[in-house]
Amino acid sequence: MKKIHVVSKAVAVTGLLLGFTASDAVAQASVQVYGLVGAYVGSAKRSGDASSVLQEGGGGLTTSYLGFKGNEDLGSGYKAVFALESFFRPDTGEQGRSATDPFFARNAWVGIEGGFGRVTLGRQTNPTYTNMATLSPFGSSVVFSPLVLQSFVATYGSAIVGDTVWNNVIEYTSPNLGGFKGAAVYGSGEVPGQPGIANMGLHGSYTQGPFTAALSAQRVRVNTPSSAVSQQDAYLGGVTYDFKLLKIYTSLEKTSSSSGIASKTYDAGLSIPITKNGSLLAEVARTKVNAPKNIETARTTASIGYDHFLSKRTDVYAIYVFDKKSNAGSAGTVGVGMRHTF
Template sequence: MSTSYYGFSGNEDLGGGLSAQFKLEGFFRGDTGEQGRFTGDAQFARTTSVGLSHKNLGTVSLGRTTTQLFVSTLLFNAFGDSFGYSPSIRHYFSSGAGSVTGDTGWNDSVAYSSPNLGGFRFGTTIATKESTTGTGNGGNWSVGMSYSGSGPFAASLVHQNVKKDAAGATPDTTTSQLGASYDFGVAKAFLQYGQIKNTTLSTSTKITGAGVRVPVGAGAVVAQYSAMNPSASADRKTLSLGYLHTLSRRTELYAVAMSDKLDGLSSGGGYSLGMRHRF
């Protein structure tokens, strides 16, 4: 359901509302004990940063930071950050040439996030240029705004531009995404719409998603659908349905199934039964 990771973090009060912070977070594969999401992944590939935070001015972080696009994508779909079963995460970040380039975290970045301003938050991230060829390639940037007040409505708008590849091996992409959710009490609905433009290949992809989370007893039924419409390849439609059963504040059981259809090919899919523990 989720990529396993561990982390260390710290916070020191410097007085006057200012504090120093750090994070070291790494993925691991529990079946083999290996570091990273895949062979060759960095030890602390999730977040590796230091920063300063002020209660009235916001937070500045330096290092490897999670992108605003990834955070927006996981917040506004019913399956959250599940790379295995969230159709939204799969389409934006792991569906080949039509997906976003530049990973879910950026190295050598400076990120700013504002304090809560009446439910509104603003953030921006810049990743420094890197060039070994003298061509000046590289340099990512993104901006985002979100609203999450005391009521049932929440929304976000994010735009990012990826060019951070000195060797030119990774295509340049620009991505815009609008996400929204509304909690009706008996159910919480999620909507997403985004467009990815691959400026290197001169292609574009539209991604539309909708989902729902319905509380049932000690758990919830979750469903998410996403349609991926690339300009230069086959359309893709993915539907996931599952039940999450809460055992405690940190532990839940899950049962989930997915149908994945690429036009021109027979349908694929998968299912899982398991337990997720957060500590």
């Protein structure tokens, strides 16, 4: 009985605190709680793997996260803004995409917004990854999008050096100018005596009716224990067009590094509405990597699936991923999942 009383009291106090928080947020009209919960089950096998793995994973089409964002009117058309977003794994209840993630791994920034645009400081999502999400019918998925898999996921080759989120970033985002939005980012390496060791990027997107174009250019410099610097330059460009009967996606990605390794990724996809609430999704990406001593490798990854919305915020899906790299046999991954936004 004592345990029941303690639990009941804890629940009541938590509810009261949440009530005050919600009431204050509504009164101030300045703070929002939001996020996404997703999970999938399936059998995963990449080209070169010895065997498949039956698994339940957190995320799927979108990595699960919890976020808080808000703003305060400073007058004269200016606002203070902030965002704090944390990844989590609903399959295990653990925080982060992995054990190495910081608590607010998805975003943790504060800034000022006005007619000039927005300037923010802190840990922020890499705009190359944001643009990539608009150029793939599978969005930002690190499980099912061939473009994202071959660009950022190590087990698929990871053509682009660095994470989808950057630390110590100063970012300027322009206002919407006739459909165009631009961004410039600078992430300090914070290395004493070496101010040039930093990440930089220039990004832009343009949307006019059914047409969208996106372009990203970034430079990543990685410090080693010997204080040597390895640099990679990466470029991404692509377009989408919605014909209503179907939407097409196409993009090209190129990288080059100080180590002599270069890559090209060609990607194409489409989404076709099958029902009022469901669409067929398909995409294929092929990456060719050239290394010193005339070593060349290639990888092809293709996905096909169906995504069905049960409501505005909840959808279910089934997806198959084919994978083949030049020095190994082909393999396949299949998954069914669900996600809910709030």
